[in-house]
Amino acid sequence: MGRLTSFVALFFVAALLLSSARADWPERPINMVVMYAPGGGTDIVLRALATEMSRSTGWVINVTNRTGASGALATRYVLNKRPDGYTLLGASNFNKYARIVGGVDTRPWTDWYFMQAAYGIGSWSVRPDSPFQSFQDLMETARQESNELTISTSGAGGQVHEMAAIIAQVTGLNLKYVPYAGGQVATLAGLNGEVDIAGGGVHEHIRLIDSGDLVPLMQTGTTDIVTTTGKVIPTVSNFVPQIRDRLPLNGPYTIGVRRDTPIEVIWAIEEAFFTAVQSSAFEEVVRQRNIFVDVMVGENADRRAAELEVITATIFEELGIPGARTTEELGLPETKDFDRWWPPSDYAPLTRNP
Amino acid sequence: MDDRPKRKAKRNQETLPGHYERGPVVGKNFASAVVIGVLAMVFMVLSLRLEVPGSIYTAPGMLPFIVSLTLFFMAVGLGISALRQGSIGDNLGGLARHLKNYAVDQEGRRTVMLIGMVFLYVLLVAVLSFDFRIPVFFFDFEITSYEVVSILVVGMILRIFWKKSLVRCGFVSLIMIEALVSVFRYGFGMIMPEAF
Amino acid sequence: MSAVIGGQILEQLVFIAQTPWLWMICLLGVTLGIFWGAMPGLSTTMAMTLLVGLTVEMTQAVAIMFMLGVYTGSVFGGAISAVLINIPGTPDAVPTMIEGHALAKKGEGGLALGTALAASFMGNWIGIILLIAFIPAVLFFALQFRSWEMFLLSLWGIAICGSMSSTDMPIKGWISGWIGLLVAFIGLDPIHGVSRFTFGSFALGDGINFIPVLIGLFGLAEILRVLPQKSPATIPSEVGRILPPIRTLLRYTRVSLRSGLIGTVIGAIPGAGANIASFFSYDVGRRRASQKEKAKWGKGSYEAIISAEVANNANVGGSMLPTLALGIPGNAAAAAVLAALELKNVVVGPLIQTENPGLIFYIYISLIIANFFMYGMAVLLIKPCVKLFSLPRTLLMPLILPICVIGSFAVNLNYFDVYVMLFSGIFGYVLHRFGFPLAPLVLAVILGPLADENLRRALLIFEDAGVLNVLWDRKLGTILLLVVLYTFYDGIFKRNDRNSNGEIND
Incomplete structure (x- = not known):
């Protein structure tokens, strides 16, 4: 036993000495932890991003998925790692749900540095044999019958739920939110007729719309979308003009680095990020799915992260989602007070020249 | 597939998941019934104490309550069948013997x-x-x-x-x-x- | 139209025939898959998820070939460790373990594996043929499974628990299953997000994953059971005949067709995977078997192995069906295939044939090639595997321990799952000592969340509809409900009668 231990100890001393010789960052593979399952929208966009980042820099970036608790498990994992830039968080929505419903205590704009690459927008569709074939029909039907309409969501307190709640709030629609495990299954529920309206993202509906399996009601972008087969998916503002200034209701795809990472590492990552989002290969992956490249970093991204969290916390409070923390508990203002509140006193932007 | 000459059924039994020795089984079943019964009761109480955000149909505690209630009945059933094979004293004795054997046994x-x-x-x-x-x-x-x-x-x-x-x-x-x-x-x- | 399709098929065939590199890739994928599947605790899903990252650098053709090879191989691979060391390599190999290991102890491990292999081969064929020829029919049927039907399907699975008990008391099977259900309820509830039985623990909030439970109950518990024995029995190292004679196989034609259909349809229902398929087929097989065969069930029945193995391999084709037709994966492994294709910029879904003409045929052909390679490779591997696993258990078992830890951790890169594995292992050891079967527990942990989530979602939707309306409108559901009720009735009353006659007693 003794011989073995001394051998091991010797080995470590040697290893320690050798590993202390630092080269340029990164000297080992980077791990991107995506908070949703493989094959979903977030996973595909962020994997494509990681591929392009490694292609332009030669870095090795391994993408792993760590799902659960509205992203809180992935967040905790990255938080428990050293802030050396070797572990990146693959998130959507600047990770806003993790703090509100997931119970993690990090603020996206003071504890993380998030970079937004692209965003997807929400979509409502119905079966071809549905009693309503357009958003107007839907509003008519809802006015005449007092019955609640059922809509599928990607999960209680998730993005599809939130978007639908905002639309219901503005239009006065009476909706019953039926939660499913993810956007794909929510789409399926609309397809097999379990719910009146299939909720989801445009990227999840568009092929089924093109093939005639689904009929589009509206999407939450600012302008109409014309598909490759010439079908039009109208923006919701065509029917509800007063919602216009809240559009696009979107789900940004973001990667996060811990803010206490050495500043030159953050800039190195940001540089690789810029090259990747501008590459034609990334553009192609995103465009094919009707997801829009929209790069946002720095102070803008921080402000956006805070704003999204405020909006979500406010609406979840109004909906009474169990387990969701209120704006007060989070130390946030309500949506209407956001402009006056930002920037909070404990916020400091990351700048290249400190 | 030709049937090979079967060895004695008793031998085969050992290969199966869930086999047990005949001897102290009475005590074991009785002990499991008690433990599982208590567990089921705890879960029944916990299920009832869960909040009900929507209507009673979608109550988070509904199915857990039904499951723990039926589990309780099953535990009672197991307990009764154990008592049919021997009195409480026999059962406890059997269990004690088994535990003792286990402690003494090198395995x-x-x-x-x-x-x-x-x-x-x-x-x-x-x-x-x-x-x-x-x-x-x-x-x-x-x-x-x-x-x-x-x-x-x-x-x-x-x-x-x-x-x-x-x-x-x-x-x-x-x-x-x-x-x-x-x-x-x-x-x-x-x-x-x-x-x- | 058909000429165009014929042309596309021919084009793909020529392409594959001219690219021997692809054959090599497929062979590599299948071999890797078999080894992966044979490792206790490393599931098919895990292999596929890890592969998504690896395929980034491959071309589209290579990536598809490789992934489908691994998928096909690993579903069979699970049978190897199940039969030879009584630890299922993948969750769907649990029925194969119950039957096959009993045979292996008698020295028929080679033949049991050969039968499993022949069954897997047939299962793949059935799945592929149904995938190619009956997409609309199977899809139509699969789309009838909404929340209510999914609930009944899972309830049916739970009802099987009683009959999975090999002791003379079915009630112990039920109890084991019911404990599994309570475990499955732990975590945030999927409808309202209320935390259940988490006792304020953050880690428990996300629920208990069934993979670490499986690894604990069958992997760790088996180590704890076998290693301390004075002289742990090993399986005989001499391998007799491996492949069963064709004549014998032909006798099982009906069993195979039935199991294949069950496997494919369950695979096509999003949310239900290979594990459910093999458990179902195993149970249906037992009910349909002749009296003589029924008596062997649980003690080493070849018919039982065929029922389970045809079903879980037919599931591969089935799970690809909604994936390719709708872009909605049939199970987690198919989701990984989808992710890999998406990264190659193929948008999988109803338009795949217009946007990527011929690709779908390439996928079919890849599945067929993978099936042949799986067969060939496995024939070569069975003998060495039997030899390997007939090494002393005292050497094998300690080496399985780190695999159990890696397997549990890798599910979600979460060390909490390792604790779950540890606890399940000790708990499983104790349950086993007290004469409770473990298979129902695993089945219930898999099915519990499905049953709960779907029941409550169905009730949320039905809130304003009358009971009679529901029963009348959802005819498939009503049929399933009757089946479930019959299964419970049969399990509770009939089974006891039989026991009193001593027919099923061990």
Whole structure:
């Protein structure tokens, strides 16, 4: 036993000495932890991003998925790692749900540095044999019958739920939110007729719309979308003009680095990020799915992260989602007070020249 | 598929998952019935205490309550059948005898020791966390706490149960674990187990 | 139109025939898959998820070939460790373990594996043929499974628990299953997000994953059971005949067709995977078997192995069906295939044939090639595997321990799952000692969340509809409900009668 231990100890001393010789960052593979399952929208966009980042820099970036608790498990994992830039968080929505419903205590704009690459927008569709074939029909039907309409969501307190709640709030629609495990299954529920309206993202509906399996009601972008087969998916503002200034209701795809990472590492990552989002290969992956490249970093991204969290916390409070923390508990203002509140006193932007 | 000449059914029985010896089974069933009955009651209470955000149909505690209620009845059923085969005294006696046998039996003691070692293994991997990288020519040789702990613990278990020399056990453990870890790490880009 | 399709098929065939590189890749994938599947605790899903990252650098053709090879191989691979060391390599190999290991102890491990292999081969064929020829029919049927039907399907699975008990008391099987259900309820509830039985623990909030439970109950518990024995029995190392004679196989034609259909349809229902398929087919097989065969069930029945193995391999084709037709994966492994294709910029879904003409045929052909390679490779591997696993258990078992830890951790890169594995292992050891079967527990942990989530979602939707309306409108559901009720009735009353006659007693 003794011989073995001394051998091991010797080995470590040697290893320690050798590993202390630092080269340029990164000297080992980077791990991107995506908070949703493989094959979903977030996973595909962020994997494509990681591929392009490694292609332009030669870095090795391994993408792993760590799902659960509205992203809180992935967040905790990255938080428990050293802030050396070797572990990146693959998130959507600047990770806003993790703090509100997931119970993690990090603020996206003071504890993380998030970079937004692209965003997807929400979509409502119905079966071809549905009693309503357009958003107007839907509003008519809802006015005449007092019955609640059922809509599928990607999960209680998730993005599809939130978007639908905002639309219901503005239009006065009476909706019953039926939660499913993810956007794909929510789409399926609309397809097999379990719910009146299939909720989801445009990227999840568009092929089924093109093939005639689904009929589009509206999407939450600012302008109409014309598909490759010439079908039009109208923006919701065509029917509800007063919602216009809240559009696009979107789900940004973001990667996060811990803010206490050495500043030159953050800039190195940001540089690789810029090259990747501008590459034609990334553009192609995103465009094919009707997801829009929209790069946002720095102070803008921080402000956006805070704003999204405020909006979500406010609406979840109004909906009474169990387990969701209120704006007060989070130390946030309500949506209407956001402009006056930002920037909070404990916020400091990351700048290249400190 | 031709049927081979069957050995005695009694022999086969040992190969099945869920086999048990006939002797002390009465005590075992009675004890399980009591433990499971109590467990079911606890879960019934817990289910009733869950909040009901929507209507009663979608109450989070509904199905758990039904399940724990039926589990309770099943435990009662198991208890009754145990009591049919012997009185409470017989049952308790049977259980005590079995526990005593287990404690005296060498296999029982070895099992307890093995459980302790597995515990130790899992805890060590959780507590220790390091990750060394040694550049060897063109590639980084990596050593994590997981493999070091694994090599030591598995080597130790081999030494005790396989009963070969320490060098041989250590060697087998080293080679096998390094092979395993390499496939995962370099082949699949996987992270080795660690508590964070 | 058909000429165009014929042209596309021919084009793909020529392409594959001219690219021997692809054959090599497929062979590599299948071999890797078999080994992966044979490792206790490393599931098919895990292999596929890890592969998504690896395929980034491959071309589209290579990536598809490789992934489908691994998928096909690993579903069979699970049978190897199940039969030879009584630890299922993948969750769907649990029925194969119950039957096959009993045979292996008698020295028929080679033949049991050969039968499993022949069954897997047939299962793949059935799945592929149904995938190619009956997409609309199977899809139509699969789309009838909404929340209510999914609930009944899972309830049916739970009802099987009683019959999975090999002791003379079915009630112990039920109890084991019911404990599994309670475990499955732990975590945030999927409808309202209320935390259940988490006792304020953050880690428990996400629920208990069934993979670490499986690894604990069958992997760790088996180590704890076998290693301390004075002289642990090993399986005989001499291998007799491996492949069963064709004549014998032909006798099982009906069993195979039935199991294949069950496997494919369950695979096509999003949310239900290979594990459910093999458990179902195993149970249906037992009910349909002749009296003589029924008596062998649980003690080493070849018919039982065929029922389970045809179903879980037919599931591969089935799970690809909604994936390719709708872009909605049939199970987690198919989701990984989808992710890999998406990264190659193929948008999988109803338009795949217009956007990527011929690709779908390439996928079909890849599945067929993978099936042949799986067969060939496995024939070569069975003998060495039997030899390998007939090494002393005292050497094998300690080496399985680190795999159990890696397997549990890798599910979600979460060390909490390793604790779950540890606890399940000790708990499983104790349950086993007290004469409770473990298979129902695993089945219930898999099915519990499905049953709960779907029941409550169905009730949320039905809130304003009358009971009679529901029963009348959802005819498939009503049929399933009757089946479930019959299964419970049969399990509770009939089974006891039989026991009193001593027919099923061990």
